[in-house]
Every structure is written in structure tokens, then in C-alpha cells.
Amino acid sequence: MADLVRVAEYQRDFGASLERMFENALDWEHLPHVHAHAFSSIALVEERASGWRANVGTPQGGELLIDLELDRETGCWTTNSYAGEALIGRIVTHAEKTGPDSCRVGIAFLVPDPDSAQRDAFAGYYPALYAMLYDEDEAMMIARAGAVERGPAALGERRMIELANGETEELPRYCPHLGLPLDAEPDTDGTITCPWHGYRFDIVTGKCISGAACGWAV
Structure with missing residues (x-):
């Protein structure tokens, strides 16, 4: 070499x-x-x-x-x-x-x-x-x-977002993965993608649909 x-x-x-x-x-x-x-x-x-x-x-x-x-x-x-x-x-x-x-x-x-x-x-x-x-x-x-x-308590903080159909949904302010700001807008397929690590979550169930063992209770 x-x-x-x-x-x-x-x-x-x-x-x-x-x-x-x-x-x-x-x-x-x-x-x-x-x-x-x-x-x-x-x-x-x-x-x-x-x-x-x-x-x-x-x-x-x-x-x-x-x-x-x-x-x-x-x-x-x-x-x-x-x-x-x-x-x-x-x-x-x-x-x-x-x-x-x-x-x-x-x-x-x-x-x-x-x-x-x-x-x-x-x-x-x-x-x-x-x-x-x-x-x-x-x-x-x-x-x-x-x-x-x-700290972990902040993961319970929520924000309201308006969906394309005019309905509203309550989402966490912080990603349940590492607590970083989850300030992205929802995708058209009913999911939201964390801008830091790309984890995708179903905005209704809170389940991580990209394979990680994290999410939020709704």
C-alpha cells in the first residue's frame, strides 16, 4: 500500500x-x-x-x-x-x-x-x-x-398540526429516538419523518414504521 x-x-x-x-x-x-x-x-x-x-x-x-x-x-x-x-x-x-x-x-x-x-x-x-x-x-x-x-419528561410535550384534509392531529414536539426536535411536516402518506435520523412514524398510532423500537403512545 x-x-x-x-x-x-x-x-x-x-x-x-x-x-x-x-x-x-x-x-x-x-x-x-x-x-x-x-x-x-x-x-x-x-x-x-x-x-x-x-x-x-x-x-x-x-x-x-x-x-x-x-x-x-x-x-x-x-x-x-x-x-x-x-x-x-x-x-x-x-x-x-x-x-x-x-x-x-x-x-x-x-x-x-x-x-x-x-x-x-x-x-x-x-x-x-x-x-x-x-x-x-x-x-x-x-x-x-x-x-x-x-430529560425524558419532554417527550410528553405535544404540538398541533393541520393535515391536508383539514383535520388536526397532535404530535410530539421531540422525536422519541433521541429527543431531538421533531419539527418536520407530515408526509402525504400519513407519516412523519425525523429530519435527524430518518425514522418514520405513523402520525395516528405513533408507531415507528421504519423498523426502530421507538414510538409514542396516543
Whole structure:
């Protein structure tokens, strides 16, 4: 295998705790929903306490195998991307606590044996991409921190929505999965889809119809 060469770096401060950052790294499910511009689908291959491995589709029609491994003690996680059997990129992230509700990350982007043109391209591409991804992730992490602070009781809060037929229905304000805001509008088939992880719920029964063991009593 060709040697991996560092082609770009990115640093950022976050208004979310280190624990929320770790949670975000391990949350493979959110990728095609929060980051639809970068990921079109995800199919889990393996999930473990320290990471995950999944086949990820891209909007351009390609597919990558992504493997992430997190070491909480060092605050470091490594994300390897494969095209077939070939390792095509490695992203090494170091995170540190800067306050009770803040942290900082430093990221190194490595690719195998790039030429000078590729180095120049990657030097601009990766930081720009991760600035966009982390804008979206930070919003989710802050929303998740709010869910933890509200506690389980908030899952009982309801909002009224008007259906296409003029009738009204009472729905939870927060998704029963992780307590994130369930502020999407109902779909025309009588379901509502969580914008964070794509879980679909029947708005009448509260049952999750996308296979997850969560829902709400009505």
C-alpha cells in the first residue's frame, strides 16, 4: 500500500461538550439525513462500542466503505475510507474539552501517495467540506444537549398540526429516538419523518414504521 500523506488540516471550536462530540462521531445513522449533500445512503456492516463500519453511498452514485474507530481516553478517532479493497483516505480527529459545554477538534486528512495537483486540490476541498459538515453537526449536537437537559419528561410535550384534509392531529414536539426536535411536516402518506435520523412514524398510532423500537403512545 502507498504511504499516506497529510494533505490538509482543519481546526474548530464547538459550542457542544466533548461527550456530545463523541456521541456524534459514533452516530452513523445521521449521515444521509443531516448531510444529504455528501451522503445519499448508509448500510451498517458492523457496530461496536468503539466505532462502526458501513457502506455509504454518495450523491454522485459511488459507494465507499467507511470504518471509524474511537478511543475515548485519548480523545482521538480514525476514519478510514475504502473503495473496494483499496484504502483511499484516512481522517484522524483529535478532540479536547475546553469547557463544560465546549470542545475543540483538530483534524488531519491523509491520502495515499498524492501528486502535487492532488495535494493542492485536497488542501482546499477537505477543510471546506468539513466546515460545512460540522456546521450541520454542531446544530445537531446543540439540539441533543438540549434534549439531555430537558430529560425524558419532554417527550410528553405535544404540538398541533393541520393535515391536508383539514383535520388536526397532535404530535410530539421531540422525536422519541433521541429527543431531538421533531419539527418536520407530515408526509402525504400519513407519516412523519425525523429530519435527524430518518425514522418514520405513523402520525395516528405513533408507531415507528421504519423498523426502530421507538414510538409514542396516543
